[in-house]
Amino acid sequence: MRPNILLITADQWRGDCLGIAGHPVVRTPHVDAVAAEATCFSRHFAQAAPCGPSxxxxxxxxxxxxxxxxxxxxxxxxxxxxxxxxxRRAGYDPTLFGYTDQAVDPRVHPGDDPWLRTYEGILPGFSVRLRLPEDAGPWLSWLKARGHEVPDDKWEMYLPVSGPVARRGDPEDGHPTNAPARYGEDETETAFLTGEFLRWMGEKAREDAPWCAHISFLRPHPPFVVPEPFNTMYDPADGPAFARAETAAAERAIHPLVDYWLAIQRKAEHYVIGAGDGLVADWTDTDFRQIRATYWGMVSEVDRQIGRLVDGLKAAGQWENTLFVLTSDHGEMMGDHWTLGKFGFHDEAYHVPLIVRDPSRPEAHGKCISTFSQNVDIFPTIMEAAGLAPPAHLDGTSLVPAMEGRGSDREAVFWEYDFREVATGDAQARLGLPMDACNMAVVRTERWKYVHFAALSPLLFDLENDPGELVNRAEDPASAAIRIEMAERLLAWRAQHLDRRLTGIELTPAGLVEGRD
Known part of the structure; x- marks a missing residue:
């Protein structure tokens, strides 16, 4: 019998913010427990940012x-x-809980279709049990039914109760706080979505057919607020120093893209309580540490609900026939390099968790695989683990061989970042670039990271001697051979992964021939 399939994404979860990743502060006991009977991929990377592209x-x-x-x-x-x-073609009914952030193709939708006015569209192929976009209407209705007052401005639900009920626009002292959310630990969006999935799963457990679900948690994506006890779970004084230049000005001098990003990123964009006005880079070390402590609390809140979800699967007798995949769409800068969010070329924005539990491969349980893996690998991995043939044209490769102990020969990971601003034109104007030149691609090996821009100067970092990525060696004559080697590697990657949906097919007098490696 084919397995059930459960794909979980937790938005903006850094790959180092896990107990099993060896983080010195963050505690994720429930995910760690899953990893003990699953396969953990410790060097897993997303291929783009922000949410929709990734x-x-x-x-x-x-x-x-x-x-x-x-x-x-x-x-x-x-x-x-x-x-x-x-x-779906294989007989599953993929069912969504949350969101997929895939804007619809306007060429196949009529001009007045409401889906043309949002980027939070639904990926084709999904049935929708519960759509929960950033404007989380179903969750807010649930809170109201539980006796909460839901403000007219729905975003104010994310402001904490701190003395009088906080309101957007109230004067603040300009410093982040650890004030708790106005809802409880069992009333978060994560808890709500988990409960809805468990109810649906209970219905499916009574049917004689495998089910397939995608749970897309919004957290630990901002707003940076979390209920008790998570808001004070971590001491801001704890944790490592931030990876960054000595000053924000020195960071900005590293590259024009960094200069642009730090010059435009404003505190208010991140819904940090007590943010005040001004640039993110103007925050003090103390401010960044408080935001980071809140983020770690958000990670632990999601971890708690994942534990509840796994317990529910086990109680329903579904765990031993469920292919379980947990990852994130991208990471979070979280004060490193004087910034928040996700952008550019830094590992912090692209290194994400990946945990796969395949019940049919118990020999893979408890393994931690340290070779590179990528989010494009998840599609073919799920297909192969479910006993299905992945489409031949995919750029990703199945991780099942690695889980079975056959190793991996991947020596590098790749990602891309496009910084055009189509609606405003701001990036183009500030950087003096045409729209289609506002992009970059990264190749990262064990030691080196090379960043190639369409129209800006390249970057080359020696990660062995400069893990903080602060010294650009692209113009260093001593590194010229490495720069050429990495540029050639990037060019070869592009040549091998151009659109291949039809290039592996040939029409011959004997009929259609499809080649496979």
Missing amino acids: RACLYTGLYQMTNRVVRNGTPLDHRHDNIALAL
């Missing part, structure tokens, strides 16, 4: 250069296959 890579198994979803709101071309459509 998820397009995960769902299609294609790099950004092929799927061409470059920003939130970029339409996903309807010609692309994806994991939900592939599983």
